[in-house]
Amino acid sequence: MYILTKTQEDGLQILEQILPTFTPEYTLSINAIPSMNIVQDVPIILNSVSVQDDYEGDFQSRRLVTHTLSFTLKVNLFGGISNSKIITTVHTNLKDKIPNPDTFANYTAVGNPTNETITSENWLENL
Numbered sequence: 001m002y003i004l005t006k007t008q009e010d011g012l013q014i015l016e017q018i019l020p021t022f023t024p025e026y027t028l029s030i031n032a033i034p035s036m037n038i039v040q041d042v043p044i045i046l047n048s049v050s051v052q053d054d055y056e057g058d059f060q061s062r063r064l065v066t067h068t069l070s071f072t073l074k075v076n077l078f079g080g081i082s083n084s085k086i087i088t089t090v091h092t093n094l095k096d097k098i099p100n101p102d103t104f105a106n107y108t109a110v111g112n113p114t115n116e117t118i119t120s121e122n123w124l125e126n127l
Contacts, residue, residue: 022046
């Protein structure tokens with residue numbers, strides 16, 4: 001964000017209104033997805049403030065004081081909604097710390113949202 005003023009004093013008056021809000025961050029609640037009533041807190045972090053004083057000629061003539069404020073916003077990004085199948089099978093490799101930390105255990109979890117009986121012959125047809 002940029003603050004452009006003619007004098008250093010005007011810029012500092014604006015800064016003294018903004019800087020106390022960030023201690024070190026300001027949390028803003030947003031309605032992220034109104035149709036799903038998802039409200040999220042978004043932290044806004046003030047990283048730095050720098051000043052640049054540009055002038056042409058003497059100090060009483062044309063002058064431009066620029067304060068640059070750098071921010072970081074921590075937000076969640078949501079992808080599009082798609083019509084995909086329900087996840088019914090999960091394969092995972094878990095490291096077993098006891099008795100041997102170098103061995104892995106393979107697990108498969110098969111869920112059935114329709115409460116039908118799934119056998120080894122027809123489980124691929126139900127995915």
